[in-house]
Amino acid sequence: MTVNTQPATERPDPRAFGLPVVEQDDIPAELRALVGRVHDLIGAVANTTETDPRTLAEAAAAVEGVTERLGRAPRRQIGTMVRRDLPGGASEFGTISNIVAGDTNPAAPPLSLVPTAEGVRGEVTLDTVYQGPPGLVHGGWIAALLDQAVGTASSLATSPGLTARLEIDYRSPTPLFNPLEITAEVERTERRKVYVNGRIRVNGEITAQARALMVRVPFPE
Numbered sequence: 001m002t003v004n005t006q007p008a009t010e011r012p013d014p015r016a017f018g019l020p021v022v023e024q025d026d027i028p029a030e031l032r033a034l035v036g037r038v039h040d041l042i043g044a045v046a047n048t049t050e051t052d053p054r055t056l057a058e059a060a061a062a063v064e065g066v067t068e069r070l071g072r073a074p075r076r077q078i079g080t081m082v083r084r085d086l087p088g089g090a091s092e093f094g095t096i097s098n099i100v101a102g103d104t105n106p107a108a109p110p111l112s113l114v115p116t117a118e119g120v121r122g123e124v125t126l127d128t129v130y131q132g133p134p135g136l137v138h139g140g141w142i143a144a145l146l147d148q149a150v151g152t153a154s155s156l157a158t159s160p161g162l163t164a165r166l167e168i169d170y171r172s173p174t175p176l177f178n179p180l181e182i183t184a185e186v187e188r189t190e191r192r193k194v195y196v197n198g199r200i201r202v203n204g205e206i207t208a209q210a211r212a213l214m215v216r217v218p219f220p221e
């Protein structure tokens, strides 16, 4: 199965369904920096040993002030998409605040997936924001990473769809602070059904693998 390298203009355009589209290159560098600093903030808050009430109250007030200031501008429409150019001339649309891969979501790692000859591949290192058991990635986040990978592989090879079924085998613990290699590829398609396999490797060893059924969304001709 090869990756769909149709230009974006020939793929379903979210604008046709009333969804705004932002070009990835148009996301201001300052917004990217803010997203990064807020990600750092999540980690700092989750792990601080600060107990001084005054320091903590000041920090909360400072964050509240920034939130209030940013809240003066209207929020993005739910479902706002981002169009990204991919290596090799392909492009993709994704939701801009996707919790796994969204450019503007400070809670996202974010996971960036690129097409390969087989499917898609990405690498990400997770910090304690994604901790489940001590020192390990939360199982739900392992599923989320794999869901994103199988969904992207299916979308690029065929057309966008939704996950109908996702089965995860947790084969060994997936550690924090280690590069995770995430790959996925389409196994076969049947009408709107796309069967996809994915896996996470750490130092070349598979720690988790997924079998998924994506059902392609029917688009008007």
Ligand SMILES: CCCCCCCC(=O)SCCNC(=O)CCNC(=O)[C@H](O)C(C)(C)COP(=O)(O)OP(=O)(O)OC[C@H]1O[C@@H](n2cnc3c(N)ncnc32)[C@H](O)[C@@H]1OP(=O)(O)O
Binding pocket: 093, 094, 147, 148, 149, 151, 152, 155, 161, 162, 163, 164, 165, 190, 191, 192, 193, 213, 215
């Ligand atoms: C690039 C972006 C990457 C994004 C990655 C993230 C992906 C996600 O997280 S998606 C969010 C989570 N998933 C969802 O919310 C989906 C919720 N479910 C649904 O909306 C629907 O059940 C949906 C769309 C999957 C299927 O509904 P519908 O379009 O009516 O299809 P339907 O006609 O019932 O079924 C189509 C085929 O799939 C099969 N099928 C549907 N669901 C299942 C299932 N759970 N198990 C097995 N087969 C199924 C049907 O039997 C049918 O097969 P056949 O062609 O052989 O008759």
